[in-house]
Amino acid sequence: MDALSPDELLRKTMALRDQLAPQLPDIDPGDLVLILQSLLRPIGTGRRFFLRKLPSGVHVP
Amino acid sequence: MSPDETFLERLLAALDQVGLEALIVGSTAAVLQGAPVMTQDVDLLVRDTPLVRQKLEKLGEALKAARPAPVSELSSALTILGGELPVDVLFDALPGGLRFASLKSRAVKIPVGERTATVATLADVIASKAAAGRPKDLAQLPILRDTLKIITALEK
Numbered sequence: 001m002d003a004l005s006p007d008e009l010l011r012k013t014m015a016l017r018d019q020l021a022p023q024l025p026d027i028d029p030g031d032l033v034l035i036l037q038s039l040l041r042p043i044g045t046g047r048r049f050f051l052r053k054l055p056s057g058v059h060v061p
Numbered sequence: 062m063s064p065d066e067t068f069l070e071r072l073l074a075a076l077d078q079v080g081l082e083a084l085i086v087g088s089t090a091a092v093l094q095g096a097p098v099m100t101q102d103v104d105l106l107v108r109d110t111p112l113v114r115q116k117l118e119k120l121g122e123a124l125k126a127a128r129p130a131p132v133s134e135l136s137s138a139l140t141i142l143g144g145e146l147p148v149d150v151l152f153d154a155l156p157g158g159l160r161f162a163s164l165k166s167r168a169v170k171i172p173v174g175e176r177t178a179t180v181a182t183l184a185d186v187i188a189s190k191a192a193a194g195r196p197k198d199l200a201q202l203p204i205l206r207d208t209l210k211i212i213t214a215l216e217k
Contacts, residue, residue: 024211035095035204042095043171043173046062048065
């Protein structure tokens, strides 16, 4: 699955935000954008979602 | 594909190789449905039978990891460590009385590379995390519930 270009991801995210924000006033606007961006980057488009523990004990993507 | 997606594909290939039927549950299931969360491991739900226990031993080998080991004395769950990432194995049910058969009947199929994952629905992930009630589960609930609301709105 091909990832959207950054410009296309931004355009689609903002279009969906404008569509959904009035329907979902209880969702924080920042969270709405975050979730929409995530939904527009499904598995297979290069997503990182595992935190790996370094020998120092710090977890990193 | 990212290293994380490639690991998931390898896990699914290993499950196919050993013939083990497993549902992906927990945070990885939420990620697969678009939730913007991160996790440290993969949670699998399987039926608890002697044959499944044998296949879990082979799964550890297929993942080039250690044999499945108990998570703790207080839990029936097993963990497979020593591979690229930890894989936790839960048996028969999730918190909230969510049984394997009912979760499977609602599960969604999600392609990961050349493989297909069988994944607990986001609603079931939310229900299980709410029932589990651990701080790390409760912390994820707001973003998971908002993700489900947005998916539902997009489907209308």
